[in-house]
Amino acid sequence: MAIQRDCQIVGKEKLIDGIYKISLKSKELAELSKPGNFLEIKVSDSLETFLRRPISIYNIDKENGVVEFIFQVKGKGTEILSERKVGEMLNVLGPLGNGTFSVKPYRRVAIIGGGIGIYPLHELAKNLKDSEINTYLGFRNKDLVTLEDEFEELSDKLVISTDDGSYKEKGFAIDFMKKDCSKEKFDRIYACGPLPMLRAVQAFAIENEIPAELSLEERMGCGIGACVGCAVLTKxxxxxxxxxxxxxxxPVFNAKEVII
Ligand SMILES: Cc1cc2nc3c(=O)[nH]c(=O)nc-3n(C[C@H](O)[C@H](O)[C@H](O)COP(=O)(O)OP(=O)(O)OC[C@H]3O[C@@H](n4cnc5c(N)ncnc54)[C@H](O)[C@@H]3O)c2cc1C
Ligand code: FES
Incomplete structure (x- = not known):
């Protein structure tokens, strides 16, 4: 069930240049949210940014009634969002998305994320306490690396890679995941990130008969199934x-189902 509420901004942090974390106070939202859900955020009342912006839920703190999200400044909407201040109210619609990550006590799982796709994987990892978690995070370069400590704490193994080798391993996250999978097969793969990464994860999972869940971050209009702006072909x-x-x-689909 989604609700629309004015939520107070109770925390704001600049993680790195152009990437911010915002914490919202809402007991109701925290109670209703699940790993993989997202919010549609009204960044301002201006006509220029009339459409809400979809942002994944990064962290759910049910005890304190706080929901957090992390975003990268891309255009006007996220720029305005980055200027919002602690104490102000933010109108959000959520939690949205009926396809969320499955949280079961799988024995050994791989979590793979790239760029801004790593954010929804944090709440997922928090909820997979009974599994051995191998996390693979890929970034373009060292200036874009975020959440290393957070994922280190939640994972049994964490591999950070950069495309240009400027930080930790050089190469694509999927290649490190494949290497570990050849030693011992994963029971499930969870992925969120750029389309080329998701396509590669999908092909690998299907070929190796590993169930996989892909979170898609398609461009959106309404966020509630009314505008057909985010249609994706499935089989x-x-x-x-x-x-x-x-x-x-x-936004989370079975890898066997979506044609991406
Ligand atoms: C389900 C979902 C979850 C998301 N979660 C996050 C998140 O956790 N953190 C985060 O930083 N971003 C996330 N995004 C992307 C975010 O919604 C866009 O970056 C944002 O809406 C851009 O708004 P803007 O007004 O700043 O930019 P605009 O002016 O609307 O666009 C600026 C540039 O970004 C491109 N762009 C806009 N939206 C997308 C998109 N969805 N995918 C690829 N390119 C896009 C545009 O083509 C343009 O080049 C998510 C998107 C979806 C659909
Ligand atoms: S954004 Fe999905 S139908 Fe409008």
């Missing part, structure tokens, strides 16, 4: 194709 087990909406049926 069922008989190969029948149909369009589903990332906002309504996702």
């Amino acid at each position: 069922d087990s008989d190969g029948n194709q149909k369009y589903k909406y990332v906002c309504q049926h996702g």
Whole structure:
């Protein structure tokens, strides 16, 4: 169930240049949110940024009634959001998304994220306490690396890689995941990140018969299944194709289901 509320900003932190974390006070939102959900945020009343901006939930603190998200400044909407201050109210619609990450006591899982796709994986990792978690995070370069300590704490093994080798391992996150999987197969893979990474994870998971869940961050309009702006082609087990909406049926999909 999604609610629309004015929530007070109770925390704001600049993690690195252009990337901010915002904490919102809302007992209701914290109670309703699940790993993989996202929020549609009204950044201002201006016509220029009339459409809400979708941002994943990074952290849910049910005890204190706080929900947090992290975002990168991309355009006007996220720029305005980065200027909002502690104490101000932010209107949010959420939690959105009916396809969320499955949280079960799998024995050994891989979590793989790239760029801004790593944020929803944090709440997921927090909820997989009974599994051995191997986390693979990829960034373009060292200036974009975030949340290393947070994922270190939640993972049994963490591999950070950068495309240019400027920090930790050089290369793509998926190559490190594949290497570890060849030693011992994962029971499940969770992924969120750029499309080329998701396509590579999907191909690997299907080829190796590993169940995988992909969180898609398609461009969105309404966020509630009304505008068809986020349609993605899917197929069922008989190969029948149909369009589903990332906002309504996702954002998390079974890797065997989506055509990306
Ligand atoms: C389900 C979902 C979850 C998301 N979670 C996060 C998150 O946790 N943190 C985060 O930083 N961002 C996240 N995003 C992306 C975020 O919504 C966009 O970056 C934001 O809406 C851009 O708004 P803007 O007004 O700043 O930029 P705009 O002016 O609207 O666009 C600026 C540039 O960004 C591109 N862009 C806009 N939206 C997207 C998108 N969805 N995918 C790729 N490119 C885009 C535009 O094409 C343009 O080049 C998520 C998107 C979705 C759909
Ligand atoms: S964003 Fe409008 S249908 Fe998904």
